[in-house]
Amino acid sequence: xxxxxxxxxxxxxxxxxxxxxxxxxxxxxxxxxxxxxxxxxxxxxxxxxxxxxxxxxxxxxxxxxxxxxxxxxxxxxxxxxxxxxxxxxxxxxxxxxxxxxxxxxxxxxxxxxxxxxxxxxxxxxxxxxxxxxxxxxxxxxxxxxxxxxxxxxxxxxxxxxxxxxxxxxxxxxxxxxxxxxxxxxxxxxxxxxxxxxxxxxxxxxxxxxxxxxxxxxxxxxxxxxxxxxxxxxxxxxxxxxxxxxxxxxxxxxxxxxxxxxxxxxxxxxxxxxxxxxxxxxxxxxxxxxxxxxxxxxxxxxxxxxxxxxxxxxxxxxxxxxxxxxxxxxxxxxxxxxxxxxxxxxxxxxxxxxxxxxxxxxxxxxxxxxxxxxxxxxxxxxxxxxxxxx
Numbered sequence: 416x417x418x419x420x421x422x423x424x425x426x427x428x429x430x431x432x433x434x435x436x437x438x439x440x441x442x443x444x445x446x447x448x449x450x451x452x453x454x455x456x457x458x459x460x461x462x463x464x465x466x467x468x469x470x471x472x473x474x475x476x477x478x479x480x481x482x483x484x485x486x487x488x489x490x491x492x493x494x495x496x497x498x499x500x501x502x503x504x505x506x507x508x509x510x511x512x513x514x515x516x517x518x519x520x521x522x523x524x525x526x527x528x529x530x531x532x533x534x535x536x537x538x539x540x541x542x543x544x545x546x547x548x549x550x551x552x553x554x555x556x557x558x559x560x561x562x563x564x565x566x567x568x569x570x571x572x573x574x575x576x577x578x579x580x581x582x583x584x585x586x587x588x589x590x591x592x593x594x595x596x597x598x599x600x601x602x603x604x605x606x607x608x609x610x611x612x613x614x615x616x617x618x619x620x621x622x623x624x625x626x627x628x629x630x631x632x633x634x635x636x637x638x639x640x641x642x643x644x645x646x647x648x649x650x651x652x653x654x655x656x657x658x659x660x661x662x663x664x665x666x667x668x669x670x671x672x673x674x675x676x677x678x679x680x681x682x683x684x685x686x687x688x689x690x691x692x693x694x695x696x697x698x699x700x701x702x703x704x705x706x707x708x709x710x711x712x713x714x715x716x717x718x719x720x721x722x723x724x725x726x727x728x729x730x731x732x733x734x735x736x737x738x739x740x741x742x743x744x745x746x747x748x749x750x751x752x753x754x755x756x757x758x759x760x761x762x763x764x765x766x767x768x769x770x771x772x773x774x775x776x777x778x779x780x781x782x783x784x785x786x787x788x789x790x791x792x793x794x795x796x797x798x799x800x801x802x803x804x
Contacts, residue, residue, distance in 0.1 A: 480506065518534045615646055620660075
């Protein structure tokens with residue numbers, strides 16, 4: 416048995432605990448910083464499953480070692496040298512009911528195995544990983560269809576990893592998987608009080624993609640309850656997206672009313688803006704009239720007007736130019752952030768009214784115009800040039 420020379424084990428998860436649970440724009444939490452088991456597998460040179468045995472702690476050095484008995488090989492490299500056991504340079508206690516079965520991911524440094532991650536892995540997890548790594552990223556519908564089957568897996572690590580695959584998928588990839596979804600399962604996940612709160616937004620979106628009129632009524636009840644429950648509040652953007660998908664007319668009218676209602680919580684209105692952005696990104700042509708209607712309702716409200724103005728400028732939506740420019744000079748829109756967003760919009764808008772607006776502001780506040788022009792020249796996309804003076 417050979418001791419691995421490095422102590423670069425960066426994550427040891429011998430006891431499962433809930434973790435804060437995004438390429439998906441409607442996800443809550445910090446999914447962009449988390450890796451799926453497939454990602455760990457792809458980056459590793461060697462992947463082994465086996466058992467932890469004989470942990471030894473040295474009180475003199477406050478360090479220790481643990482034996483790892485190899486029971487199977489998912490991915491191999493000559494650096495393993497056909498060994499059937501390794502010694503990990505870390506004390507990993509196996510006490511009482513602690514599961515000894517683990518997956519070990521290793522890199523190779525100078526021809527020597529370098530353990531990077533070790534996860535608790537009963538047989539079900541091992542079989543799941545074996546199947547998961549065969550999924551093809553070029554076929555997102557089939558890939559997410561595979562992971563959908565495991566969203567309610569009995570093993571929490573499998574369920575978490577399957578959800579993470581959805582959370583890291585793009586909005587367009589998730590929409591392609593609509594035909595793979597079972598609304599009965601999704602609704603069960605949404606109503607299960609043990610479902611982690613940071614997964615509810617994605618599940619609401621999946622229900623909107625696959626549900627029935629009854630599901631539309633279910634989502635409507637959740638987004639319209641007053642006050643919102645903590646779970647509905649955390650998943651509000653996804654719930655709203657699901658509601659719109661199932662009942663577009665009512666859903667869009669409700670969304671426009673939310674963003675225009677300053678009595679609602681700031682976070683709730685910001686979540687609604689996130690939903691609007693989701694539809695603009697995934698259905699820009701079909702949903703443009705509804706997006707414009709929502710932002711027309713939002714523009715008169717100075718606390719969030721800059722969010723709408725920046726989006727309209729970035730998307731090149733000049734349909735609301737009159738409404739955008741009309742906000743300049745209002746006491747409710749006097750914050751520098753809002754005034755600059757209106758001026759950036761005007762400087763990039765091709766309409767004559769925007770050019771005339773810029774000329775007027777240049778006379779009254781030439782420094783502000785110059786500052787915004789300088790910023791645009793440095794940071795604006797190449798296709799969005801300021802209007803000539």
